[in-house]
Amino acid sequence: xxxxxxxxxxxxxxxxxxxxxxxxxxxxxxxxxxxxxxxxxxxxxxxxxxxxxxxxxxxxxxxxxxxxxxxxxxxxxxxxxxxxxxxxxxxxxxxxxxxxxxxxxxxxxxxxxxxxxxxxxxxxxxxxxxxxxxxxxxxxxxxxxxxxxxxxxxxxxxxxxxxxxxxxxxxxxxxxxxxxxxxxxxxxxxxxxxxxxxxxxxxxxxxxxxxxxxxxxxxxxxxxxxxxxxxxxxxxxxxxxxxxxxxxxxxxxxxxxxxxxxxxxxxxxxxxxxxxxxxxxxxxxxxxxxxxxxxxxxxxxxxxxxxxxxxxxxxxxxxxxxxxxxxxxxxxxxxxxxxxxxxxxxxx
Amino acid sequence: xxxxxxxxxxxxxxxxxxxxxxxxxxxxxxxxxxxxxxxxxxxxxxxxxxxxxxxxxxxxxxxxxxxxxxxxxxxxxxxxxxxxxxxxxxxxxxxxxxxxxxxxxxxxxxxxxxxxxxxxxxxxxxxxxxxxxxxxxxxxxxxxxxxxxxxxxxxxxxxxxxxxxxxxxxxxxxxxxxxxxxxxxxxxxxxxxxxxxxxxxxxxxxxxxxxxxxxxxxxxxxxxxxxxxxxxxxxxxxxxxxxxxxxxxxxxxxxxxxxxxxxxxxxxxxxxxxxxxxxxxxxxxxxxxxxxxxxxxxxxxxxxxxxxxxx
Numbered sequence: 001x002x003x004x005x006x007x008x009x010x011x012x013x014x015x016x017x018x019x020x021x022x023x024x025x026x027x028x029x030x031x032x033x034x035x036x037x038x039x040x041x042x043x044x045x046x047x048x049x050x051x052x053x054x055x056x057x058x059x060x061x062x063x064x065x066x067x068x069x070x071x072x073x074x075x076x077x078x079x080x081x082x083x084x085x086x087x088x089x090x091x092x093x094x095x096x097x098x099x100x101x102x103x104x105x106x107x108x109x110x111x112x113x114x115x116x117x118x119x120x121x122x123x124x125x126x127x128x129x130x131x132x133x134x135x136x137x138x139x140x141x142x143x144x145x146x147x148x149x150x151x152x153x154x155x156x157x158x159x160x161x162x163x164x165x166x167x168x169x170x171x172x173x174x175x176x177x178x179x180x181x182x183x184x185x186x187x188x189x190x191x192x193x194x195x196x197x198x199x200x201x202x203x204x205x206x207x208x209x210x211x212x213x214x215x216x217x218x219x220x221x222x223x224x225x226x227x228x229x230x231x232x233x234x235x236x237x238x239x240x241x242x243x244x245x246x247x248x249x250x251x252x253x254x255x256x257x258x259x260x261x262x263x264x265x266x267x268x269x270x271x272x273x274x275x276x277x278x279x280x281x282x283x284x285x286x287x288x289x290x291x292x293x294x295x296x297x298x299x300x301x302x303x304x305x306x307x308x309x310x311x312x313x314x315x316x317x318x319x320x321x322x323x324x325x326x327x328x329x330x331x332x333x334x335x336x337x338x339x340x341x342x343x344x345x346x347x348x
Numbered sequence: 349x350x351x352x353x354x355x356x357x358x359x360x361x362x363x364x365x366x367x368x369x370x371x372x373x374x375x376x377x378x379x380x381x382x383x384x385x386x387x388x389x390x391x392x393x394x395x396x397x398x399x400x401x402x403x404x405x406x407x408x409x410x411x412x413x414x415x416x417x418x419x420x421x422x423x424x425x426x427x428x429x430x431x432x433x434x435x436x437x438x439x440x441x442x443x444x445x446x447x448x449x450x451x452x453x454x455x456x457x458x459x460x461x462x463x464x465x466x467x468x469x470x471x472x473x474x475x476x477x478x479x480x481x482x483x484x485x486x487x488x489x490x491x492x493x494x495x496x497x498x499x500x501x502x503x504x505x506x507x508x509x510x511x512x513x514x515x516x517x518x519x520x521x522x523x524x525x526x527x528x529x530x531x532x533x534x535x536x537x538x539x540x541x542x543x544x545x546x547x548x549x550x551x552x553x554x555x556x557x558x559x560x561x562x563x564x565x566x567x568x569x570x571x572x573x574x575x576x577x578x579x580x581x582x583x584x585x586x587x588x589x590x591x592x593x594x595x596x597x598x599x600x601x602x603x604x605x606x607x608x609x610x611x612x613x614x615x616x617x618x619x620x621x622x623x624x625x626x627x628x629x630x631x632x633x634x635x636x637x638x639x640x641x642x643x644x645x646x647x648x649x650x651x652x653x654x655x656x657x658x659x
Contacts, residue, residue, distance in 0.1 A: 045534030100537050117537060125540045147559035174563075174570045182563075187556040200552055204560060273560050275553050281541070 033170045035062040036089040037078060039069050047122060048095050054123045054280040055091060058201055060140040082107050089168050104164060105293050113161055114288040121281040134276050139203060143170050144184035151190045157289050157300035201279030206271045
C-alpha cells in the first residue's frame with residue numbers, strides 16, 4: 001500500500017501575520033497607557049494643518065498618525081471609537097477668523113481645557129532656522145518626557161492643567177527606564193505676569209565631556225581627519241583646541257551615566273546633556289476650563305463676568321471634591337514615575 | 349482641448365501668427381462662430397488666390413479720382429462684407445479675442461496684411477461700382493489707428509466692450525484682494541523664527557536642561573544602587589521591594605502624609621500593656637486606686653471595659 005503523500009495543494013499553509021498590537025497597559029507601572037487623538041472638526045488652512053501634523057508626531061507613538069476625519073464626523077463618532085481603542089485624550093485644533101485654539105480634553109467625560117494660541121511656529125520653520133537640524137531615526141519611537149515649570153500649586157485651573165498634561169504622556173518608572181529611550185522632551189513654561197504658556201519640544205543628546213572637540217568629532221562621525229600639517233599623530237591627539245563658549249554651561253548640565261549609551265558615552269563618565277529644538281513652538285493662554293467634554297459647566301474662564309462668579313464658585317466647590325481625589329491618585333503615580341514635581345517646587 | 353486648438357492652428361497656416369486662437373476657450377457662441385466662418389473664409393481665400401493677377405492688373409488701372417460719391421444705400425451689405433473680409437484676413441471672427449492681446453503692433457501688422465488683401469477685394473468692388481465701400485473702409489481705417497486696446501471693431505460694440513474690460517479688471521482686483529485677505533487670516537499667528545537662539549529661548553532651554561539632569565541623576569541613583577542586585581534571587585528581591593517602597597514613601601512624604609505615623613508604629617509595641625502609657629492615657633483607668641468605695645458599679649463597668657481593652 002502506497003503511502004499517501006501530503007498533497008500540498010489541499011494543505012493550506014497559514015502564516016501567522018504578526019499583528020502589531022499596542023499595549024494598553026504598561027508592563028512596568030501597571031497603569032493604562034494614555035493614548036490620544038489629534039484632530040479638528042473643521043477644515044484648516046495650510047499652516048494650521050501642518051501644525052496639526054506636527055502635534056501628531058509629537059504625541060507618537062501612542063497616537064493615530066494618519067487619522068482621517070470626514071466632514072460629517074461629529075465628536076460623538078470620535079467618542080464611540082475611542083472607547084474600544086483605549087484612547088484617553090483628545091487634542092482638538094480649531095481656527096476662526098480671530099483666533100486659533102487648542103482644546104485638550106479627557107475622554108469620556110473628563111474636563112476640557114481650552115487654550116488660545118497666540119503664536120506658533122512649525123517644525124519645518126525651526127529646522128530651517130537652525131544651522132544643523134537634527135532628527136535621528138528612532139526619535140519618535142518612544143514617548144517624550146514632560147517638564148512643567150512655573151505653574152505653581154495655588155490656582156485651581158493651573159493645577160488642573162498640570163495634572164492633565166502629566167497624564168497625557170505615559171509615566172516612567174525611574175527604576176527600570178532605559179536612558180536610551182528618553183530622547184525627547186516637552187517643556188511647558190508658565191509666565192505669571194503675562195499668563196502665557198510657552199510650549200517647546202526638544203530632542204535630547206548626550207555628549208561626552210572632557211574630550212577635545214577634534215577627537216570627539218572623529219569618533220562620532222567616523223571621518224578621517226586631515227593630518228597634512230601635523231608631524232605626528234600625537235599632535236592631533238594632544239593639541240589644545242580652543243574651548244567652545246558653551247563649555248561653561250555644560251558644567252551644570254553634566255550627568256554621570258549609569259550605563260553605556262551608544263559608542264561615545266560610556267557609563268560612569270561624565271556626559272553633558274544637550275537639547276536641540278525640534279517640533280512646533282507655541283505660545284498659548286489658558287482661556288476656559290469646562291467640566292464636561294466640550295460641554296458642561298465652566299469651571300474657569302479668562303473672560304468671565306463678575307456677576308456669574310458666584311454661581312460658578314459653587315460649582316467649583318463641587319468639582320473640587322472630585323478633583324482632589326483625582327489629584328491624589330495621579331500625584332501618587334506621577335511622583336513615582338515622572339520627575340517634574342521637582343521642577344514645580346524649584347522654579348516657583 | 350489645448351491640443352485641438354493647436355491642431356487647428358497648424359492646419360490654417362496664415363502668415364505671422366502673433367495671436368493665439370482659442371485663448372478664450374469659453375463661449376459656445378464663439379466656437380460656433382468660428383466653425384461657421386471657417387468654410388466661408390476658405391471659399392473666399394480660394395477666390396482671391398485665383399484672381400490675384402487679375403486684381404493686380406485692375407489695381408494698376410484703377411483711378412480713385414473718378415469715384416468720390418458715397419452711396420448710403422449700399423452700406424448695409426458692405427458692413428457684412430467687411431466683417432467677412434476681416435474674418436478672412438487673419439483677425440479672427442471673435443472680436444473678444446482681439447481685446448485680450450496686447451500691443452498695437454499686432455493690430456498694425458495684421459491691418460497691414462488686411463489692407464493688402466482687402467485692397468484686392470476693394471478693387472474688385474471698385475470696378476464693380478461700390479465706391480461707398482471704399483470710402484467707408486478708409487474712414488474706418490483712419491479712425492481705428494488711434495485705438496489701442498480694442499482694435500478695429502464695429503462702433504456699436506465699442507462701448508460695451510470697454511465696459512466689459514473695465515468690469516473684468518475690477519473683478520480681478522477684488523478677487524486678488526479677497527485672496528490676499530484670506531491668506532492673511534490663514535497665516536495669522538504663524539511666526540517664523542528669525543534667529544534660532546535668542547535670550548528667551550536660552551532661558552527655556554536652561555530650564556528644560558535642569559529638569560533632564562535631575563531626572564537622569566535620579567535614574568542613575570536608583571539604577572546604580574540596584575546594579576548589583578539580581579531580581580531573580582529571592583533575598584535580593586526583598587531588598588528591591590524594600591527600596592522601592594522606601595522610595596515611594598519618601599516621594600510621598602515630600603508633599604503629603606507625614607512619616608511620623610510610621611515611626612510611631614514602630615516605636616509603640618502592639619500589645620497594650622507593653623506600652624509605656626498604659627493605664628495612664630485612659631481617664632477611667634487612671635484613678636483606679638482612688639474612688640473604689642462609691643463607684644463599684646462603675647468599676648465593674650470599667651473593669652469589663654478594661655478586659656476587652658486588654659484583649
